[in-house]
Amino acid sequence: MVRPRxxxxxxxxxxxxxxxxxxxxxxxxxYFAGPAQQKQVLPYFGDVAGLHRALGIWWLFGCLIxxxxxILHRWPMVALVGVGVGGLGxxxxxxxxxxxxxxxxxxxxxxxxxxxxxxxxxGVALAxxxxxxxxxxxxxxIVSDGKLSPTNGALPSVANEPLGTALLHAATGSFEVVLxxxxxxAIGDGVRSHRNNLRMLELRAADLAREQHQRAELATAAERxxxxxxxxxxxxxxxxxxxxxxxxxxxxxxxxxSRAATALQHVIDTSRGSLAEMRRLLGVVRGAPxxxxxxxxxxxxxQMCAAGLLARLSVEGDRVPLxxxxxxxxxxxVQEALTNALKHAGAGTxxxxxxxxxxxxxxxxxxxxxxxxxxxxxxxxHGLRGIAERVHLLGGDVAVGPVGAAGFQVRARLPVxxxxxxDS
Numbered sequence: 001m002v003r004p005r006x007x008x009x010x011x012x013x014x015x016x017x018x019x020x021x022x023x024x025x026x027x028x029x030x031y032f033a034g035p036a037q038q039k040q041v042l043p044y045f046g047d048v049a050g051l052h053r054a055l056g057i058w059w060l061f062g063c064l065i066x067x068x069x070x071i072l073h074r075w076p077m078v079a080l081v082g083v084g085v086g087g088l089g090x091x092x093x094x095x096x097x098x099x100x101x102x103x104x105x106x107x108x109x110x111x112x113x114x115x116x117x118x119x120x121x122x123g124v125a126l127a128x129x130x131x132x133x134x135x136x137x138x139x140x141x142i143v144s145d146g147k148l149s150p151t152n153g154a155l156p157s158v159a160n161e162p163l164g165t166a167l168l169h170a171a172t173g174s175f176e177v178v179l180x181x182x183x184x185x186a187i188g189d190g191v192r193s194h195r196n197n198l199r200m201l202e203l204r205a206a207d208l209a210r211e212q213h214q215r216a217e218l219a220t221a222a223e224r225x226x227x228x229x230x231x232x233x234x235x236x237x238x239x240x241x242x243x244x245x246x247x248x249x250x251x252x253x254x255x256x257x258s259r260a261a262t263a264l265q266h267v268i269d270t271s272r273g274s275l276a277e278m279r280r281l282l283g284v285v286r287g288a289p290x291x292x293x294x295x296x297x298x299x300x301x302x303q304m305c306a307a308g309l310l311a312r313l314s315v316e317g318d319r320v321p322l323x324x325x326x327x328x329x330x331x332x333x334v335q336e337a338l339t340n341a342l343k344h345a346g347a348g349t350x351x352x353x354x355x356x357x358x359x360x361x362x363x364x365x366x367x368x369x370x371x372x373x374x375x376x377x378x379x380x381x382h383g384l385r386g387i388a389e390r391v392h393l394l395g396g397d398v399a400v401g402p403v404g405a406a407g408f409q410v411r412a413r414l415p416v417x418x419x420x421x422x423d424s
Contacts, residue, residue, distance in 0.1 A: 008073035015107070016069040020062075022100040030055060058096055061089030065104045076112050080125055083108045088132045094140040098177070105129070106184035113188025114195070122185050130178050137174045138167055219385045242267050293327035294319075294355065294362075297334050301353055304338045310350045311338060317357035326414045329390045330355070330364050336387055337366035337410040345370045345408070361396070362414045370406040387412065 030051065068082030087105040090096060109129070113122035249263035301313045334353055341351050349368050356363035384400050387410065391398040396414045403409040
């Protein structure tokens with residue numbers, strides 16, 4: 001179950017309430033009449049009226065601190081000024097020690113340091129607070145009459161001390177407060193730096209994702225263009241055959257009817273194959289002459305063996321006539337898989353190339369053992385995207401990914417039932 005999270009303004013209000021409650025509990029003798037107040041408190045304030053007057057002034061400055069906490073996340077700089085003035089006002093009366101409510105000063109200073117756009121803002125605020133702390137402490141040392149404070153133990157008697165000694169005591173007495181303020185700024189600055197680093201990492205990740213998407217788009221467009229160029233020859237060849245066979249059928253129609261029938265059957269078969277290719281690739285395409293096919297795979301395997309791969313080829317099933325796009329795509333898939341094996345797994349890698357012919361499909365399987373520890377291929381390469389694009393355009397299935405302990409496999413199933421595709 002997800003717990004509801006408090007908003008920043010509500011958290012500020014809760015913090016102010018907690019500090020006020022702890023302050024009241026910590027100095028209960030100041031507020032409740034009794035033996036403890038009579039013996040330990042009133043001697044330092046003269047009488048009850050003097051105590052109430054001192055408490056009124058203390059809480060007047062306390063209201064500045066409380067207001068500063070409440071508005072911390074709405075107006076952080078105003079909040080910092082409020083708690084700073086309130087904290088110095090509390091120390092003006094040396095009879096009061098530092099109370100839990102005064103912890104708001106380092107808390108607000110740390111939050112401002114963590115949210116500031118530059119370091120000079122909390123730096124200036126820290127310098128002002130340190131100077132104010134030292135001046136107020138020096139004033140208290142100089143004018144002190146040696147009375148004991150009911151809330152902080154003993155206030156040293158410095159009424160007859162030289163000015164230099166009083167200032168030195170003020171410096172040593174301010175050390176703990178200054179240390180807390182410096183620590184608050186350091187923590188806040190660390191939070192700010194961490195937040196900025198996270199923001200930069202998020203921006204960088206978004207840029208990388210956008211760049212990867214653009215690369216994928218370009219790779220897909222390039223692969224489509226390459227398929228288009230290669231298919232140009234297939235369609236052009238088919239049309240040339242159709243024209244030639246049709247002319248032969250027309251010439252033999254009167255004197256050799258059987259030859260004309262055979263030629264027309266070739267025209268029908270070639271037309272069906274061409275229409276199927278055009279339907280799958282969504283258009284007539286351009287291409288380079290001499291596109292390779294399954295028949296060129298043995299030479300391709302030998303070539304990769306000469307380059308360092310330990311490749312072997314196995315062919316299963318009876319070979320069936322393949323549409324030109326399937327024939328070409330099978331060759332390109334094996335070529336890309338072998339190239340990736342050489343590139344990512346390195347020379348000496350065992351690679352098994354397996355072709356399985358069936359009546360309705362050709363299965364292409366290229367598996368390497370990835371014997372090197374860093375030899376796992378990335379599935380984000382343009383070539384592997386091209387394989388997926390080819391197979392999907394042909395209506396087939398493809399699976400690319402790691403296999404075994406360190407190997408990699410490319411599997412594709414290419415349908416070869418071109419006439420049925422047209423008839424459907």
